[in-house]
Amino acid sequence: MEKKLYAYGIRPVLELLESKKEIDTIYLQKDIKTEWSMQIKSESKNRNINLKLVPKHKLNRLTRKNHQGVIGLASIIVFQNFDNLLSAVFDKGVFPLFMLLDRITDVRNFGSICRSAEAMGVHGIIIPKKESAQINDIAIKASAGAIININICREDNLESIVKRAKASGLSVVACSEKSKQNINQINLKKPLLMIIGSENNGISDKLIKLSDAVGKIPILGKTKSLNASVAAGIILFEYNRQQNTN
Structure with a gap:
């Protein structure tokens, strides 16, 4: 089974989107309406990324870390030669x-x-x-x-x-x-x-x-x-x- 990793927090998720890496799912706290959340929604739509708007307690179940209202689930990095x-x-x-x-x-x-x-x-x-x-x-x-x-x-x-x-x-x-x-x-x-x-x-x-x-x-x-x-x-x-x- 392919390993996955979580990027949690505003900056790491934005970096993940900018990297053009393969992203499986982005979980976004549904009651957040900010400039960065709109950017994540727009980029997810453009790249056909599965975006799930979820309540905060759902994010809290995924991680105990400070997720800041957003978590990205991506494939593990590809190691270079x-x-x-x-x-x-x-x-x-x-x-x-x-x-x-x-x-x-x-x-x-x-x-x-x-x-x-x-x-x-x-x-x-x-x-x-x-x-x-x-x-x-x-x-x-x-x-x-x-x-x-x-x-x-x-x-x-x-x-x-x-x-x-x-x-x-x-x-x-x-x-x-x-x-x-x-x-x-x-x-x-x-x-x-x-x-x-x-x-x-x-x-x-x-x-x-x-x-x-x-x-x-x-x-x-x-x-x-x-x-x-x-x-x-x-x-x-x-x-x-x-x-x-x-």
């Missing part, structure tokens, strides 16, 4: 930027990373088939719908991905608080694969050894480490800062 995606990015004549997530299992962290990655122009996120966060309604909510709009590659062997990325001309930069070098001391103005590890386990030794450079975020306070999604956002900001610096 890394090699095909990388070739497509090179064909556009731009520097590829990919992010590999090593053993990040918290769905909210994963969703937040996807949100930052999509906003900062990452071409694709690579996750392992095992020891990775589920892509479910909680992750979509945490990403504010960004999961729907970013390419995700799910791979059996992360080491193989890193080797293929390097063979294709990408530099591999791992982000670890154990590094002696700050991330802003590393040249990021090149085709790049960034590696982010989990808060508990960090990045595996094998992936660290395959990396071209390892950098850390400088910590000025007493806190020893940062949340993985916060760290990803800071590193992506540094990447974009360097791209815009002569």
Whole structure:
């Protein structure tokens, strides 16, 4: 049976509609008459999407989360092939930027990373088939719908991905608080694969050894480490800062 996922809340559902992904049903609270609800009704009609106007208690039965009066039921995302995606990015004549997530299992962290990655122009996120966060309604909510709009590659062997990325001309930069070098001391103005590890386990030794450079975020306070999604956002900001610096 094909897996389904729920996008709940105004922004995630609007993102779902804009993505042109296959949508099974949209549940809209029937007593809501706002500009965004009219937009959802119009787009659902144009795309022949099954729109159900339901009472609030029906939505509450579908989820305990803050649905804001609207829930979208869609097919689970289609995972992309890394090699095909990388070739497509090179064909556009731009520097590829990919992010590999090593053993990040918290769905909210994963969703937040996807949100930052999509906003900062990452071409694709690579996750392992095992020891990775589920892509479910909680992750979509945490990403504010960004999961729907970013390419995700799910791979059996992360080491193989890193080797293929390097063979294709990408530099591999791992982000670890154990590094002696700050991330802003590393040249990021090149085709790049960034590696982010989990808060508990960090990045595996094998992936660290395959990396071209390892950098850390400088910590000025007493806190020893940062949340993985916060760290990803800071590193992506540094990447974009360097791209815009002569």
